[in-house]
Amino acid sequence: MEKVIVRYAPSPTGIPHIGNIRTALYNFLLAKSQKGKFILRIEDTDRKRFVPESVKAIEDSLKVLGLNWDEVYRQSERLSIYQRDLELLSKKGLAYEDSGAWRFKVEKGKKLEWTDLVHGQVEFTADVIEDFVVVKSDGYPTYHFASVVDDHELKISHVLRGDEWISSTPKHLLLYQAFCWNPPQFIHVPAILGPDKKKLSKREGARSVLEYIEDGYLPEALVNFLAFLGWSPKGDKELFTLDELTSEFSTERLNKNSPIFNLEKLNWFNKKYLAKYTPKNLLSQVRKFSKKAKSEEDERLAMIINLIRDRMTTLADFDKYSGIFFEKGEEPPPPKEKARQAKEAVEKIENWDEKTIEESLEKYIKESNLNPSDFKNTLRLAVFADNTPPIYQSLAVLDKSEVISRIEEAIKKAK
């Protein structure tokens, strides 16, 4: 069997959004699932729209997700190849000059068809195709020309790209015929849509994976989420690592219709992957996302993370839920009498560790014949806020003196 060689060919006209990167993901999965080669090809043939920084953004986006490429090419460095093949066409009488550009001569009446790995048999008539430009007057090739020449040159076996290219594929087929080359397999995948069913816009997820990473989303979650937007594995399993996706991937299970970007689902994936992180790993990740966490010592930070990790959606959520461990919440204090009792109970605790705190307070509740829920509620309101992680463990995060001074503060404020 021929070797599978696949390419992701973005044009560097801006930061690639999540939909572009999903195409890259599918290309990567297709290549690696067949033990093939994954090529990155920068299609920088439009000099007007070229944004130099976007090349790095493309590379960084792939790297952060682990989509490592085997080879990289830039079309702007391959001009002589296109020139050579243009001459070939022109010698055959299939290209002609027009206002400084070169056009391919389309033979009318021809039937162009291919078997798309997603769509099945697709047919066009050459009648609807105009003589199209292959080399622009500035000497750079058009997409149609450059991609066909390069795909052949690099022995690309499968062209997996967005389905906006379906209508252009007949042009590409014409070129393959003109050169007497065998066309690759075509796989056209639908674009991701926004919640309004329109093309993904900036506010609805057309952001780059780099931005999602900055917001505290995990690469594993992004990969899993993106893979499932237009593809599904056999069973009901939902959580897949990149390696698992690679061994499971098959183009047959790629979808025909356009999926809609759904942030809720991404959030769910992110929570799931966050839950899988080891405490040590999570700690170092959280440090990158929070100033407060950065200056906190390991042991205490680990305690806090352990208490709030279940409610974090992204890494950036550390600040959102850890506030009560740095500063008391705004909640109104409990009644004075109850707060005094709480203070008394806390003062009796001899060793300030989680276990002793719990034993000692439970003992106090029993001896004073208190309602346990009510007492814990009082503690929560006096020391923290109305929502907290388990109260005894939370108390252990603070110093005893801090707890007492917070309660005293509450007593002062209480009626």
Place this chain on the structure above:
RNA sequence: GGCGCCAUCGUCUAACGGUUAGGACACUACCCUUUCAAGGUGGUAAUCGGGGUUCGAUUCCCCGUGGCGCUGCCA
């Protein structure tokens, strides 16, 4: 306008002629629980419409409708 692609719960999807149309997110009820989460168990919710083919259509064919794409010396 022409050409093309697409159509299952609100969303992501399963089904490859026969299922009580399955799973997940979201929503919701209950359980667990001092609170908020997390977790557990249930629930609401879908085959765009009309014709065929067939003993039988979500599934195959045609028409319509709707959405999207292309129709650039942009990709």
